[in-house]
Each structure stands twice: as structure tokens, then as C-alpha cells.
Amino acid sequence: MTHPLLKSTGSGTARNASAPVALVLALLAVATPAHAADGAATISSGDTAWLLVSTALVLFMMIPGLALFYAGLVRSKNVLSILMQCFALTAVMSLVWLACGYSLCFADGGALIGGFGKAFLSGVTPGTVRSDCPTIPELLHFAYQMMFFLITPGLFIGAFAERMKFKAILVFSVIWSLVVYAPCCYGVWHKAGAFFGLTGVIDLAGGIVVHITAGVAALVACVMVGPRKEFPSAQFMPHNLPLTIVGAGMLWVGWFGFNAGSHLAANGAAAMTLVVTHLSACAASVVWMLIEWIRNGKPSALGIATGSIAGLAAITPAAGKVGPVGALCIGSISALLCWLACSKLKHKFRYDDSLDVFGVHGMGGFVGTILVAVFGSTSFAGGLGEFSIGSQLLTQSLASLWTILLSGVGSFVILKGIDLTIGLRVTHEDEYQGLDLAEHGETAYND
Template identity: 85%
Template sequence: MTQPLLKSTGSGAARILSAPAVLAFATTTTASAADTPAASTINSGDTAWLLVSTALVLFMMIPGLALFYAGLVRAKNILSILMQCFALTAVLSLVWLACGYSLSFSDGGALFGGLGKAFLSGVSTTSTRSDCPTIPELLHFAYQMMFFLITPGLFIGAFAERMKFKAILIFSIVWSLLVYVPCCYGVWHKAGAFFGLSGVIDLAGGIVVHITAGVAALVACIMVGPRKGFPSAQFMPHNLPLTITGAGMLWVGWFGFNAGSQLAANGAAAMTLVVTHLSACAAAVTWMLIEWLRNGHPSALGIATGCIAGLAAITPASGKVGPIGAVCIGAISAWVCWLACAKLKNKFRYDDSLDVFGVHGVGGFVGTMLVAVFGSTSFAGGLGDFSIGSQLVTQGLASLYTILLSGVFSYAILKVLDLTIGLRVSPEEESQGLDLAEHGETAYND
């Protein structure tokens, strides 16, 4: 899912399928060359891998993220989280079809593409794109759609257990079009379109997915306000086995998220898969050791959270770093994210319910910056031919622009919603739980 500047499609081109040579039966022996079908560029291996990767990224949202978050909330709110994940999957897929894909991946203005591909206009089963010619454009549409829907899925954890369902839906749709689409368009589609920056490294969404969602999560949890009883009350996860299961599903799905973003079944995808796994391992072990040393025991929740931090951090860097760089990024991200979750949140008293900002926002930022260091050929195993100093400036500016874009638009959208339909359920509904108050159902019967 990289832009042409960052993605190498050479290996895919080297494996282009040969076309059927000529028309099976020529009507004359003097048939012109124009009667011969053009060679197809679609590669069956690349297509098969992207079909699997598309399914893996959807698997991250439902059931992976849904279960990960559902186990962390109280029992009276589990269905609300599951409902939000399923509803966003369905609604945002339709938005992607209607205009999201066209605005993100067709040529247009400075911040948005055009509407020439709205409702997949002009896209056929044989259409391809110049930046990924070995897969059908329909598959590119489907693969990118999964990123579009999972990004808002991340930030619902920040205001879990207290925000109105209809406000969540409207916020997610408008935010996706005003924040996600410009980032996607400028970073992945049109080189140099992201506020004039070129050469931004973000293979699979440290900027486009994790920083955007993390900043929106922070703004939203502050504007919606803390849960009743925060920070004195204990908000214990009601079902950690669900959370651990969801974390495992996310880990598996992340191979499609990152390695699939190479848009080809080649050595680059293999390296991306390896470094993704190693970063998650390093982060999980680091978080476990931090808790073990500080608290006297390692926790299941801690090791699960650590692996997600490592996965978020390696996401932008996974196309440029080698195994050693991945281990370094994983370990550093675990420590920094732990500080954000355990220290920063307590100091500033914002109720980021499921630590979306602390893990995804901070983790995405850490990886976005560290790719400039560990992704350079100056570092052992680095694959990027760039200067560390200049790339740090580029990555830093891209992160700053993303933070401002997501922060300003998140605040504006939420402010309008608060003044119209309201953001938060009533105190009585919050006490009752959103399962009953918003959806008229309960997950568990006595």
C-alpha cells in the first residue's frame, strides 16, 4: 500500500505472466499485430497473496480488534464494542465504495483525488494500476478498504462505555473522509502531495493509520469526558481470555497488514513479515520484563499490550528495516508506550479507556521516526538509501502535519456533534451499560 516512490514493483514485473501468444485462429495469414491481445500484467502469485492479505486485515477488525477491546471493557458494555466494530466494518465499506477509494487513489487536487472512480466507475476485472500492475485494481480497492475501516475501529477504544452509538457512526464517517483520505492520498498515492512533502516513509500506516487514529482518540476521550468514577474507581477488564485471543488474532492479521502492503509475493514481503513478527516479540518481552521488575509479576494483559505496541511501531518501518532494527524498534516502542500508558495518562488525567493513544498513537509515532534511523543503510540491515538526518526531518514534519490535521478536524467534528445530537449517553444509561441502553441486549444472562 505504498506510493510508487516507496514501493518496488520490479520483482513483480520480473514475474509477469506471459499472455496467450496470439488469437487462437486467425482469419487470414496476414493478420496485423494489432489483432494480437496485449500481454497481461496480472500475476497469479501476487494476486493470491493479496487476496489472503485482504482477508487477514479484515480478520484484524472482526473478530480480532472486536474481541481485544470487548474483553477489556466491563461486562455490561461488551456488546456495544462488538456492535461498533461490526457496524463500522459495514458502513465504512460502503463509504469506500461510494467515494473513499476514488478520493484516495485517483488523481485530483492538493489534498484529495477526484470522483472519477466513485462506485468503482471504470474499474473492470482486468484493470490494473501503474503502481501495482501485477494485481487487479479491484483487489487493490478491496485491500485498501480494510485499512479504511479498521482505522476508526482503533479509536473507539478511547471513549468506550460512554459515547452514543449514532455519534460514533457519524464521527467515524466524517473523520475518515476529512482526515484519513487526505493522509492516504498524500502519503500513499500522490508523492509530494502531503503538504508538499516527498519521500515520506510509511509502508503500512504508521502515519495514515496509527497517528491519525491515536490523535483522534486523545481528542475524543477528552471531549467526551471520563467515565463515571474515573480516576478513583477500578475499571477492570471483564474477560481477559477474550482480550488475549483478540491480541493473537491481531498479531496473525498484521502479517497481511504489513507484508501485504508490498503488493507482491516476493522477497520484500518475506522480509516485511519477518521484521513484523520480531518487533512484536521484542516489544512483548520488553513490556513483560518492565512489569516483572516493577510489579513483581508479569501479566497477560501486559504482554498482549506490548505485542500490539511493537506491531504498531513496526508498521511504518517494516519495508525498510532489517531484523536487528526491528528488534530495536520493538523494544524501544514497548518502553515508550508503557510510559505513555502508565505515567502520562495518570499525570494528565485523561480517560483513554483502552489506551488507544498510548499504544497506537505513541507507537505509530515512534516507528515513524525510528525508521529514519534503523531503516538507513548506515545501520546494519537497513534497506533505505537515505540520510538519517534529512529523513528524520521529513518523518518529523509528516508526523506534525498529521497530528495537526487529525487534532483540528477531530475537535471540529466532535464539537458540532456535541452541539447537535450530543456525544455522551446519559448518566443513567452509562450506569445501566450501553448493551441495554443503546442496543436493548445483554451479553450474559444470570
């Protein structure tokens, strides 16, 4: 049977001239359904390219960004232990993500957590796409979300730096990520209503899923492991501030992929998110600098770097909803509250959060998670969210509360189990010698 597009419609000349065009159209008509079936027709090269870059930027945040930021803050005898922990977590957590992490977070499952349908990327091919992000290959979604999975435990290692066993850190990070991170990720980013029945929770890039979970785990862990031997009488001075400043700069750059990439598309929303992410970091840096300048008479490099991280953590959940003015407000407020947590709260309650993970990431993530309900509403100038401030504030508050409870209780139970089996803390002799030699048989600097 002749294809309708190839039927004769006029003179011989007209038929000859139109035949090539008709043939091309016929081939396209036949080929299109096959492409659409495997998702290839929906994949956007622009979105894919941006997510490839964003994936690399988020990995860059972990190694070398976070690794250098933390390594410069500890004493010289522990610098390699921090670098080792960051590298090991990058490798180990990536393998866990492949085995079951991705499936538990982003495959359909039960009421609180996903199933094992996508374990080891079962059923995922280069042409597979997800219904919630059809313009990028699912393999790229897997890789991008993997970076969030591995950097989250990377954040809380700073709370118990210089005193926790390396094997205990690995065991805690793996179990915690499956027990705490996975349900939060599943309920907030995959299945609406799975997060303790809450719907409409706003968390673009991890104020809840990353920063509050890690911040609470950091607080619980530093208390259970116990303070460093000389705490609180001794001053623990950073051994290499230039490393820390360089690491902070890398984190700032990587955060563009962390936040703007979370739209999973190269569009205007991603552009706005990039802008407000930068502005929040700038506002927080300036406010932290001014606080130190007024109180101490001199602004410090460590202070302005810490302020930038506080602003970045705070804008993370809100970046998809707030405009530039809202970003300035969130950044400024987060700097003040995170400074209070680091300089006042920690000393009042005498917990040895070595590198201020709870004070910066936990507090910053909480501030942004709550304030998006205010500055993200269209009721506020520049807000982009169509929601009522009051109802959204309740939703954000409940989501934060559930997260605090889940991470707090989960962290306590896991750490208690580890302490009763392999032990949490190195010996006094190992702590005095330094973890570089005691745990890894190496030294960072030779005299």
C-alpha cells in the same frame, strides 16, 4: 495476404512439420496486444493470490480480532456495544469506501485530496490494473485498501468506550475518515507531494495514515467526551481477559497481511517485512513483560498482549526498510515508550483513554515513523533504505507533525459539531445501566 510466418521456407515435409508451430505463433502474435490493452497480460496469479489472502487477514484483524481484544477489556455491561461498533463500522465504512472513499484516496485530484473519478468504482473492470501495482487487478487493490479504511476508526473507539452514543460514533467515523484519513492516504500513498508538499515520506502500512491519525483522534475524543463517571478513583477491570488475549493473537496473525501485504506483491520484500513484523512484536512483548516483572514482581497476560500490539504498531511504517536488528530495536523502544504513555502520561494528565488507544497506537505509530529514518538507513546495519538519516528524520518528523495537526484539529471540529447537534455522550442513567441495554436492548450474559 499471407502472414510471413506461414510462407514456404523449404521442402514439402518441412513445410508440413512447421505449419502447426507457425500457426500457434501467429495466433499468439495477434492475441497478445488485445490482452495487454486491458491489463490481463500483466496480472500475476502469485501476487493476486497473496493479496487475496492479505485482504482477508486485514478484515480478520477488525472482526473478530480487534472486536474481541476491546470487548474483553470493557465491563460486562458494555461488551456487546464494542462488538456492535466494530461490526457496524465494518459495514458502514465499506459502503463509504465504495461511494467516494476509494476515489478520494486513490484517484487523481487536487493538491490535497483526490477527485470523484472512481466513485462507485466507475471505470474499474475485472481487467483494470493500476500503474503503481500492475500485477494485481485494481478491484483487489480497492478491496485491500478498504480494510485499512474501516479498521482505522475501529482503533479509536477504544478511547471513549462505555460512554459515547452509538449514532455519534458512526457520524464521527464517517466524517473523520473523509476529512482526515483520505487526505493522509492520498498524500502519503498515492500522490507524492500532496501531503503538505512533502515527498519521500516513508510509511509502508500506516504508521502515519492509520496509527498516528487514529491515536490523535482518540486522545481528542476521550477528552471532549469526558471521563467515565468513576474516573480516576475507580479501577475499571477487564471483564474477560481470555477474550482480549485471543483478540491480540488474532491481531498478530492478521498483521502479516497488514504489513507484508502492503508491498502488493509476493516477493522477497514481503518476506522480509513479515519477518521483521514478527520480530518487532516479539521484542516488544518481552520488554513489556520484563518491565512489569521488575516493577510489580509478576508479569501479566494483559501486559504481554499489550506489548505485542505496541511492537506491531511501531513496525508498521518501518517494515519495508528495516532488517531484523532494526526490528528488534524498534520493538524494544516502542514497548518502553508505550508503557510510559499508558502507565505514566495518562495518569499525570488525567485523560480517560479507556483502552489506551493513544498510548499504544498513537505512540507506537509515532515511534516507528520517526525511527525508520534511523534503523531503515543503509548507514545502520541491516537497513534497506538509500537515504540520509538526517534528511529523512526531518521528513518523517514534519509528516508526523502535519498528521498530528490535521487529525487533532479535524477531530476537534467534527466532534464539536456533533456535540452541538445530536450530542456525544449517553446520559448518566444509560452509562450506569451499560450501553448493551441502553443502546442496543441486549445483554451479553444471562444470570
